[in-house]
Amino acid sequence: MKKLLAQAYLWLLLILLYAPIIIIAIFSFTESKVLGNWTGFSTRLYQNLFSGGVNNSLISAIENTIFIAIVAATLSTMLGSVAAIGIHNMHGKNKKVISFLNDIPMLNPDIITGISLFILFVALGISQGYITVILAHITFCTPYVVLSVLPRLKQMNPNEYEAALDLGATPFQALRKVIMPEIKGGMISGWILSFTLSIDDFAVTLFTKGNEGLETLSTYIYADARKGGLTPELRALMTIIFVTVLVLLIIINVRTAKAQKKQAK
Amino acid sequence: MKRSTWASPYFIFLLLFVALPLILILVYAFQDNEGHFTFQHFVKFASESESINTFTYSIEIAVITTLLCLLLGYPAAWILSNKALNRSSVTIILFILPMWINMLVRTLATVALFDFMSLPLGEGALIFGMVYNFLPFMIYPIYNTMQKMDHSYEAAAQDLGATPSQVFRKVTLPLSMPGVSSGILMVFMPTISTFAIAELLTMNKVKLFGTTIQENINNGMWNYGSCLALIMLVIIGITMLYSDEQSAQDDEKGGLI
Secondary structure (H helix, E strand, O other): OHHHHHHHHHHHHHHHHHHHHHHHHHHHHEOOOOOOOOOOEOOHHHHHHHHOOOOHHHHHHHHHHHHHHHHHHHHHHHHHHHHHHHHHOOOHHHHHHHHHHHHHHHHOOHHHHHHHHHHHHHHHOOOOOHHHHHHHHHHHHHHHHHHHHHHHHHHOOOHHHHHHHHOOOOHHHHHHHHHHHHHHHHHHHHHHHHHHHHHHOOHHHHHHOOOOOOOOHHHHHHHHHHOOOOOOHHHHHHHHHHHHHHHHHHHHHHHHHHHHHHHHO | OOHHHHHHHHHHHHHHHHHHHHHHHHHHHOEOOOOOEOOHHHHHHHHOHHHHHHHHHHHHHHHHHHHHHHHHHHHHHHHHHOOOOOOOHHHHHHHHHHHHOOHHHHHHHHHHHHHHOOOOOOHHHHHHHHHHHHHHHHHHHHHHHHHHOOOHHHHHHHHOOOOHHHHHHHHHHHHHHHHHHHHHHHHHHHHHHOOHHHHHHOOOOOOOHHHHHHHHHHOOOHHHHHHHHHHHHHHHHHHHHHHHHHHHHHHHHHHHO
16 A cells, blocks of 8 residues: 555656656647647658758757767867876875866856856957857866766776886877776766767857857757747657657666676676 | 876866856956946845845745755655665656756746646746756655665664654654755755746746846846856855755764764
C-alpha cells in the first residue's frame, strides 16, 4: 500500500513534468497552425523542416547553433585539457587562484556572464558576432572540460610521463603517446558536455550575438515567441531536440557507468 | 619546460574573459556617463519605488518557487532513494532528463500547456513554469545525498524504539540537510536571475529583476544595468556563502557522529 502510494506520487510528478513536452510531441504530428487543434496525422512539419519548406532564417539559425557548438566545444576541449594538465601539476596558491577562477563561470548566473562579457566587448570596442559568441561559449564550457579531465590525470601513474622523457621522447611526443590516451575519456565527456551546454545556451548568446542578425536556435525561438505564436515547425524541432538529448544523456550515463565499473576493478 | 606552465594560456583566458568582465561591471556600476565616480545609480535604485517593487517581487517569486520545489521535491527524492519503495533506475533518469532540455523550450512547452487547457497566462503560469523548470534541480541533489546516506542509522534508531516519524525527524532529515541546502541554492539562484521565462509566461505583464537588467542593457543604460547586475551578484554571493556555511556545519556535525 505504502509502495503503491509512493509510486503514484512519483508518476503524478512525472506526468506533471512531462505534460508540456508530450503535448508538443503529439501536436508535432499534425499540420494545424494552432497548438491544440488536431487536424489529422501528418509528418508534414518534419518534412518541411528537412526539405527547406520553412523560412531560411530558421535553417540558418539551426546551422549557426551547430557550427558554434562544434567550434566552441572543440576549442574548449583543447584549451581545457592542456589547462588541466597544467593545473594537475600546480601546487599551493597558484592552483587555488586558477581553480577559483575556473569555478566562477559555473556558479555565475547566465545573465551575469552574458552582461559582463557584453560590457567587456563594448569596452574593448570589439564588434559582436560569431567570434564573440564563440569566445563567450568557450568561457562557460572550458571549466567543465577541466573538471572532467582532472580526475583522469589523478588516476594516472605520474612516473609514466617522466619515463617517456627519460627514454628520449620530446614533451610533445610524451603528451601525445602517454598522457593523451589516459585522458581521452575525460576529453570526450568534456566535449559532449560542452556541445550540449553550447546548444542549450540562451542568455549568454543573447547578450553577445550583436545586432547584425546572427541568431542561434534559442535566440530565434525567443524572438519568434515574442512576436506571438510559434512557427508550427518548431514543434517538430523541439521533439527532435528532446529525443536527441535523451539519446545523448543515455550515452553519457552508460559511459560513466562503464568507467566506474572499470575503476571498481 | 615545467608542466605547470601549461595552464598559462587558460589562466590568461580566465583573467581576460572571467575576471576582467566582472571588474568592469564593478567599475561601470560606480561611474556616471562622464566616467566620474558616483553612487547615483544605487541612489536611483533605492529611491524609485518601481525598481524596489520589482526587486522585492522577484525575491518573493524566487522564495515561493524554491519552497514549492522543496515541498514537492523532497518526498520525491526520498521515495527515489528508498530501495523498498522504488527499485527502478529509469524513474531516476526520467527525473533528471528535463534538466538537459533547453529552458526556453520547456518554458514555451508550459505556455503551450496553458493554452491547450485554456488557462490564462499570468502569475499562476509564472509560478507553475518556474516550479516545472527547476524541480529537477531540487530533486537531484537531495536524492544524491540520500543515496550516499548510511541507512544503518535509521535502522539503529528504529531498533532503539523510535517511531517512523521520529526516525524521519531525528535521523533522516538532519542527514539529508546538505542535499537540501544545495538544492535550495540550485533553485533559488537561477529563479532570482531569470528574465525571458517571466516575459513569455506572463505575456510581459509581470516584470522580474532579471528583465529590468536586460532592458537597461538593451537600451544602452550600461552603468545603471551594471549597478543592478552588481546588486544581483551580491545577493547570489550571500546565498552561496550562506549555503557554504550550512554545508560546512553539516560536515562538522557529520564528523562528530
